[in-house]
Amino acid sequence: MTGASNQYTITRRRLLFSASAVGVFPASVVHAQSTVSAEVQEETTAVRRNVSSFTIHDWPDHFERLGRGIIISDTTTRVLQHWTEDGEMRIYPTSVPLTDELTKRGYTEIVEKRKNPSWAPTPSMRKRNPEWPTVIKGGDPQNPMGSRALYLSWQYYRIHGTHDTRKIGRRSSNGCIGLYNEHIEEVFERATIGTQVKLI
Template identity: 50%
Template sequence: MKTAQINRRALVGGMLGAAGAAAVPALAQEGSTEFQAPVSSSVRNNISSFRMLQWQDYFETTRNGVILVDITSRALHFWSEDQSIYRLYPSSVPLSEELTRRGRTEIVRKAVNPPWRPTPSMLERNPDWPKFVEGGVKDNPLGVRGMYLSWPAYLIHGTHDTRKIGRRSSNGCIGLYNEHVVELYDLAKVGTQVLLL
């Protein structure tokens, strides 16, 4: 059987589109880009290195919806409260373990075109950074939407710098393509459960 060249961006884009949620089960068919992990593990990986996780392994319920951020595979998973909606988004993750926070939190506030204020530790590491950037401008590192977590200074947000997605590139936050953060912003609500692992 001849192996076709697979374009990762096209594959991920196809999975993330409106029809993408319905297409995910097709990955388990013959000729799939997914492989089954050893029987002792319930985690499956696809060709893009995203681990295909199940909410039941990490949450008791999907009350208010759930977001699972997989730092290792640099992906954000979302399930709606009634589990009728599932989304998988590539993400940026913190630059280092020192900047990485793991554990349970929740969305406590949402903002369209959030303004950005670097933390004192960010300014210490990067003294040439501005102390404030208005929301809605191209050089704002929070992009077009921000979802604030219960941990101070931690957000799930968009980014205008698309090179950051899929990389260790943030100062602690989880970044998404702007078009993906707009979709997630509309799906998630204040009170959505979040787990970073």
């Protein structure tokens, strides 16, 4: 625990330094090093209009151990933090559910990972929007799941990408947490099955 805490403290200092140096909400931060395309940087600058502030969470305030890694998604400030099992942390802007009724909070974990996932509306979505298609195949630009999806132990809840980058930083989903495709691909590669997740 001590080693992980020390490593996190260093990471957090560098994160804050990076955020102040960039002067905008960071798209992706790892020990003050970020490799984000110009397109995503422009999109992230636009997100600033939707996100007034963000809070950096300390994982020991929410979990007893780092384990296989931790994801904390703050649905108020629309930020996701991901720690790998070695304590490295990165932060990403997100989209969140449209309403509090659609927002589930609490502890869960990653139980499955899929590249180019297909999408099907849940029964409640079908009830609200009967005109929606029954399924959209993976890779289709109309697929709201984007290029990658992390399936949680909660039925129908995912952390996934989106092709519609206007949604990031906003209340725009039917219950899931959305990231830019470039960001979910990064989280997808770094996160393992069993990663602990908390939505707050």
